[in-house]
Amino acid sequence: MAWEFVLRDNVSFHDGTPLDATAVVDALTRAWTQPGVLKKAPITDISEQDDKIIFTLEKPFTALPAFLAHATTIIPAPSALDVEGNPAHLIGTGPFQVTEFVPPQSISMTRFDGYWGKKPILEAATYLAAGRAETRALLAESGDANIVFTLDPSGFSHLQRVDSITTQSVPIPRVVALKVNAGHPFFDDARARQALSLAVPRAGIAQAITRFPEAAAEQLFPPALNKWHSQDLAPLETDLDKANALLAELGWTKGEDGILVRDGERFSILLRTFPDRPELPLIATALQDTWRDIGIELEVSVASYSEIPKGHQDGSLHVALYARNYGLTPDPVGSVLQDFGTGGGDWGAMGWDNPEAADAIEVIASTADQDVRAANITKVAGILHQELPVIPVVWYQHTVSIDKKLGGVVVDPLQRSYGLSEMYWTE
Known part of the structure; x- marks a missing residue:
């Protein structure tokens, strides 16, 4: 049994190198041999042939495409790894490229003009991790954060009364x-x-x-x-x-x-x-x-x-x-x-x-x-x-506050995407 995937043409990593079958096979093989969902799939081999990615399986496994959408199967550029094959940089193919990463607190990114798909409107974005719910609510109210996720009940209730903010609660x-x-x-x-x-x-x-x-x-x-x-x-x-x-x-x-x-x-x-x-x-x-x-x-x-x-x-x-x-x-x-x-x-x-x-x-x-x-x-x-x-x-319930000046925000109920590519400033 086998699954075959054909790569999209003219896709580049953020370092300018092409996304090719070799890079994909190397990344997915590494994911397959490490803890993650691919370990649970009945895979016997991952290979390339004529720009196709081929998964050879012990038995039928219709869940494979869903497994390949898991966070552990992200495909980084070869240059994202050090000489020992360990992750050293964040270099992918998405609409935004990482400019600064300070784990575990923050990550900054700018628009990637070489992106193969629809170009984002936003020029830059920063993600900040704040462990305390009170801090997240204060960041929202002060305008220091334009979108805030995972609010506690009291903070969510309070922000519903702040004129500059809209709130959403999504199952x-x-x-x-x-x-x-x-x-x-x-x-x-x-x-x-x-x-x-x-x-x-x-x-x-x-x-x-x-x-x-x-x-x-x-x-x-x-x-x-x-x-x-x-x-x-x-x-x-x-x-x-x-x-x-x-x-x-x-x-x-x-x-x-x-x-x-x-x-x-x-x-x-x-x-x-x-x-x-x-x-x-x-x-x-x-x-x-x-x-x-x-x-x-x-x-x-x-x-x-x-x-x-x-x-x-x-x-x-x-x-x-x-x-x-x-x-x-x-x-x-x-x-x-x-x-x-x-x-x-x-x-x-x-x-x-x-x-x-x-x-x-x-x-x-x-x-x-x-x-x-x-x-x-x-x-x-x-x-x-x-x-x-x-x-x-x-x-x-996924609780979110959104700056009213920010348009195009769609809260993903599966929490798989922030939807940055669709956002824009209204003023």
């Missing part, structure tokens, strides 16, 4: 979720994970913390993923009595201090999260309060997001709270295969394998038959809904 395929170590003795029975889910106050979190009541996650895949979101699944609910009953079935009894005990061991666990998304620590605190009501002692650690994949890899993770984007590839099967295929993933299942789900995901990624695909998507969604290796909390 996106990102979910605030709990990753549970299903290999831990506390969580290796699905009933334990179901009990945790029953003790998640989704409606309260959506109302009081994210302030989008309609975003309480009734299932893992949000409505923005219409082919994966199921109308047939019973909505996840909050019911502490049911949670207590499930834990009692598993042999847990409350001690004198109200914390559950089984075989002399307290139900005491650590939840890891990070502050980059301002709602996460607040949600963690809400969970800490509610889970104590069912006898679970929850310690919260707010640190770097890297602590979550680290805990996955070394086996120390109990529970993690994070936001997962299922739109990182145009077809969500890319993220689903990484998260819930055999072996799980850093941002998906841990200590949980379901051969039926894994087989169904493989079918979804390989078939062109839309009816077969839909049936297997339904199967996967149902298994995840019942087994809960990842527990959904709230669906995400």
Whole structure:
């Protein structure tokens, strides 16, 4: 089996060298041999022939074009790499070229006049990373930033009253979720994970913390993923009595201090999260309060997001709270295969394998038959809904503020493009 791709003519990298088949094959081979979505594709070889890029596969894989749109498959110029083949510069083929990069805080770029497509109207742009939501809101209000993404509820509410700004809230395929170590003795029975889910106050979190009541996650895949979101699944609910009953079935009894005990061991666990998304620590605190009501002692650690994949890899993770984007590839099967295929993933299942789900995901990624695909998507969604290796909390709303003097702004619900090429100043 093979896929063949024909390169567009007359495309140049920002350093003036041509985009040719050799550069593409070298870049994609490097991506294939490193961690990323291509590692999950059944590729046996990437080669070139007559200016075509040829992927040789072990078996049919219709998801390949979607995988090639992932961030890890970007094709840089050969000069972007050092002598050892490691990334050293940002040199691509897009409508803007990088002029300055100060990781992890900022990147500046100017219009690339040699771009093959429609030329941008804007001459330059700068991206600035600001970790604190309060800082982002202040940058918007002061006019020091023309577009600001990911505002906290209070900042978003305040900016709606600022005359020079328009705001948008766009449903996106990102979910605030709990990753549970299903290999831990506390969580290796699905009933334990179901009990945790029953003790998640989704409606309260959506109302009081994210302030989008309609975003309480009734299932893992949000409505923005219409082919994966199921109308047939019973909505996840909050019911502490049911949670207590499930834990009692598993042999847990409350001690004198109200914390559950089984075989002399307290139900005491650590939840890891990070502050980059301002709602996460607040949600963690809400969970800490509610889970104590069912006898679970929850310690919260707010640190770097890297602590979550680290805990996955070394086996120390109990529970993690994070936001997962299922739109990182145009077809969500890319993220689903990484998260819930055999072996799980850093941002998906841990200590949980379901051969039926894994087989169904493989079918979804390989078939062109839309009816077969839909049936297997339904199967996967149902298994995840019942087994809960990842527990959904709230669906995400992408909050954005935009300077009214800036036109042509379209907020991408998949968060794949800022749309700089279409923007322009109105005055």
